[in-house]
Amino acid sequence: MRVKLIHTTAFRLAMRYAVFVSLLTVTCFAIIYWITVAQLHSQIDAGLRAEVAALTRLYDLKGVSGLRQTVAALSTTKSLMASNAGDAGPRQYLLADSRFRPMVGSLTHWPKRMRGHGMHWETVNVSQLHTEPDLDNDRYRFRMRAVTIELPDGDHLLVGQSLSEIIELRESMFALMLAAVALVLGAGLLGGAVVGRGVVRRLQAVTQTADTIMSGDLSQRIPQQRQRDEFGALASKLNAMLERIETLMKSTREVTENVAHDLRSPLTRLRARAEMALMRNASPEAREEALRRGVEEIDGIVATLNAILGIARIESGVNREWSDVDLTAVCRDADELYEPLAEERRIRFVSRIAEGVHVRGNAQLVAQAVGNLLDNAIKYAPAAGHVSLTLERSGSGASITVADNGAGIPVEMREKAFERFVRLDSSRSLAGNGLGLSLVKAVADLHEARIVMEDNQPGLRIRLIFENRA
Amino acid sequence: MRVLIIEDDTETAAQLEKGLQDSGHETDLAATGPEGLSKAREGGYNVMIVDRMLPGLDGLSLVRELREGDDDTPVLFLTALADVDDRVAGLQSGGDDYLAKPFALAELLARMEAIARRQSRPSADMTLRLGDLEMDRLERRVTRGGKPIMLQPREFSLLEYFLLNAGQVVTRTMLLENVWGYHFDPQTNVIDVHVSRLRSKIEMEGSPSLLHTVRGAGYCLREPEQG
Numbered sequence: 001m002r003v004k005l006i007h008t009t010a011f012r013l014a015m016r017y018a019v020f021v022s023l024l025t026v027t028c029f030a031i032i033y034w035i036t037v038a039q040l041h042s043q044i045d046a047g048l049r050a051e052v053a054a055l056t057r058l059y060d061l062k063g064v065s066g067l068r069q070t071v072a073a074l075s076t077t078k079s080l081m082a083s084n085a086g087d088a089g090p091r092q093y094l095l096a097d098s099r100f101r102p103m104v105g106s107l108t109h110w111p112k113r114m115r116g117h118g119m120h121w122e123t124v125n126v127s128q129l130h131t132e133p134d135l136d137n138d139r140y141r142f143r144m145r146a147v148t149i150e151l152p153d154g155d156h157l158l159v160g161q162s163l164s165e166i167i168e169l170r171e172s173m174f175a176l177m178l179a180a181v182a183l184v185l186g187a188g189l190l191g192g193a194v195v196g197r198g199v200v201r202r203l204q205a206v207t208q209t210a211d212t213i214m215s216g217d218l219s220q221r222i223p224q225q226r227q228r229d230e231f232g233a234l235a236s237k238l239n240a241m242l243e244r245i246e247t248l249m250k251s252t253r254e255v256t257e258n259v260a261h262d263l264r265s266p267l268t269r270l271r272a273r274a275e276m277a278l279m280r281n282a283s284p285e286a287r288e289e290a291l292r293r294g295v296e297e298i299d300g301i302v303a304t305l306n307a308i309l310g311i312a313r314i315e316s317g318v319n320r321e322w323s324d325v326d327l328t329a330v331c332r333d334a335d336e337l338y339e340p341l342a343e344e345r346r347i348r349f350v351s352r353i354a355e356g357v358h359v360r361g362n363a364q365l366v367a368q369a370v371g372n373l374l375d376n377a378i379k380y381a382p383a384a385g386h387v388s389l390t391l392e393r394s395g396s397g398a399s400i401t402v403a404d405n406g407a408g409i410p411v412e413m414r415e416k417a418f419e420r421f422v423r424l425d426s427s428r429s430l431a432g433n434g435l436g437l438s439l440v441k442a443v444a445d446l447h448e449a450r451i452v453m454e455d456n457q458p459g460l461r462i463r464l465i466f467e468n469r470a
Numbered sequence: 471m472r473v474l475i476i477e478d479d480t481e482t483a484a485q486l487e488k489g490l491q492d493s494g495h496e497t498d499l500a501a502t503g504p505e506g507l508s509k510a511r512e513g514g515y516n517v518m519i520v521d522r523m524l525p526g527l528d529g530l531s532l533v534r535e536l537r538e539g540d541d542d543t544p545v546l547f548l549t550a551l552a553d554v555d556d557r558v559a560g561l562q563s564g565g566d567d568y569l570a571k572p573f574a575l576a577e578l579l580a581r582m583e584a585i586a587r588r589q590s591r592p593s594a595d596m597t598l599r600l601g602d603l604e605m606d607r608l609e610r611r612v613t614r615g616g617k618p619i620m621l622q623p624r625e626f627s628l629l630e631y632f633l634l635n636a637g638q639v640v641t642r643t644m645l646l647e648n649v650w651g652y653h654f655d656p657q658t659n660v661i662d663v664h665v666s667r668l669r670s671k672i673e674m675e676g677s678p679s680l681l682h683t684v685r686g687a688g689y690c691l692r693e694p695e696q697g
Contacts, residue, residue, distance in 0.1 A: 336624055340663040368654045375658050
């Protein structure tokens with residue numbers, strides 16, 4: 001299945017991040033704007049305060065007429081254009097009588113909200129009066145910061161400053177902010193697309209492999225990627241998992257095949273015997289014998305089935321109930337369990353068991369494995385032969401050795417001995433279902449123990465070597 | 471003994487009933503979990519044989535409910551699952567023993583009788599006796615007809631188990647589980663060798679034999695028949 005670019009995690013993460021950065025940008029711009037505006041406002045107010053002070057002084061020196069003249073001069077278009085207030089934009093003046101009727105100045109009205117006594121600060125919308133005819137409109141409205149004072153003779157003076165600068169600043173900052181946000185979002189989109197495409201491409205290898213595996217080819221593996229990044233790690237982990245699944249599948253298949261193979265012969269015997277018993281001329285004794293052997297055959301079948309399932313369970317790693325295993329006790333018990341059997345067969349059974357040897361594992365399984373090894377050794381040792389069981393420390397772990405002086409196993413056959421249902425003596429004269437060593441191997445694998453088969457000259461020596469990882 | 475069989479497979483149930491009745495037990499049958507639970511609650515059974523997989527209410531839950539109601543009738547679980555884990559689950563839910571299908575009728579009878587007896591006679595006696603065989607569990611001493619018998623520790627446990635189940639059939643797997651603590655089947659019948667060794671130690675010239683082999687089932691330690 002192809003993943004759409006906009007659905008990739010990388011892309012969505014990039015977009016989320018871009019949105020976050022955009023919000024951050026907007027906030028920054030807002031803060032900068034707010035600080036700048038506050039500063040501009042206080043500059044304007046300071047300018048206006050100074051201007052009012054200067055005009056008041058003029059009034060004190062020259063009276064109303066002097067003030068009228070100055071205000072008239074300051075209110076001409078030219079001087080308004082000349083921007084007498086420096087950076088803060090053109091100033092507005094208005095001199096009005098005690099009833100706020102304009103006498104001279106650049107404004108058409110005295111602002112309604114400022115008709116008070118004393119000093120009064122306000123931000124108001126006003127209309128400017130233009131005396132120059134060449135301007136398009138002789139009146140237009142704008143926002144203005146203004147201060148008014150009442151003169152001692154009852155007249156009123158207003159000095160104001162247009163806020164157009166601040167409005168312009170706001171507009172340009174807004175435009176700038178939009179550009180920045182667009183840039184961030186664009187970069188996020190692009191980055192997300194590039195990264196997302198990369199991720200999709202690297203995952204393509206995984207999905208393709210998964211497709212082939214699902215179509216039945218379990219041997220497929222994800223091509224190893226050169227980069228040792230998280231994708232490389234993922235690929236090798238997935239490969240390890242696939243390896244394990246394939247092994248399990250194979251072992252399941254083997255079990256099924258082996259069950260079919262090894263149960264067929266006893267079932268055939270069972271069926272033949274039952275048929276014989278059903279024949280009309282069968283004697284009652286023969287019938288009874290057939291039934292008795294039939295029950296025995298069934299017990300054998302059940303035992304084999306249990307052994308196969310047990311091995312399969314061990315191989316699948318289900319019973320990994322790890323605890324401390326006292327190998328000394330396990331070996332002592334095994335020694336004690338098998339010693340009478342050896343004696344009965346006139347076999348000299350010697351055991352050398354080290355004290356206090358422990359490993360991590362499943363005690364029942366280890367006991368079963370040791371039991372199987374002893375069972376085999378006693379079975380294959382010649383009459384009056386000898387068998388030995390040794391437990392010793394080796395390095396940080398432990399090793400269990402079971403040896404006999406029987407026929408042994410030729411080097412080329414040793415690997416085969418661990419396979420299920422393999423009985424190396426083709427005569428089949430000895431009891432057993434051929435699963436003993438398979439179980440030992442399964443238990444060893446589960447415990448990550450090594451099995452070493454050696455020539456005992458004569459006979460066979462099998463060592464189980466446990467590494468202690470605790 | 472009165473035995474309640476809770477088993478949904480009619481054929482298995484019928485054979486169980488016949489087998490138990492032939493051995494002189496009284497039986498009652500329930501085919502579903504709820505039916506089994508209500509019969510069990512009526513009481514009066516010495517032992518119950520419960521299949522783990524039952525319609526309506528599974529065996530484990532059934533026994534757990536019985537145990538919560540302070541019913542401690544011995545329970546033997548029957549199951550198609552034969553794993554150690556399943557065994558543990560069965561015993562934890564209040565079962566007394568566990569037997570995997572397919573089983574030998576002799577094995578079932580032996581185990582059923584063992585758990586029923588364990589219930590009726592707690593084995594706290596310090597001295598076990600059978601005929602002229604005597605075991606002092608505290609001093610770990612065994613005598614027959616007053617003569618001491620030297621036993622290895624495991625032989626002592628083996629004889630102790632036989633004495634605790636005197637008169638009853640004891641199977642090889644029961645011995646493996648209870649005397650050796652092994653929950654697997656060794657390939658060769660090592661148990662037979664141990665039992666015959668024990669037998670040779672406790673048999674005395676001129677005295678009747680006590681430890682008998684029961685063909686197709688196991689062993690039985692019992693007093694010699696009178697007369």
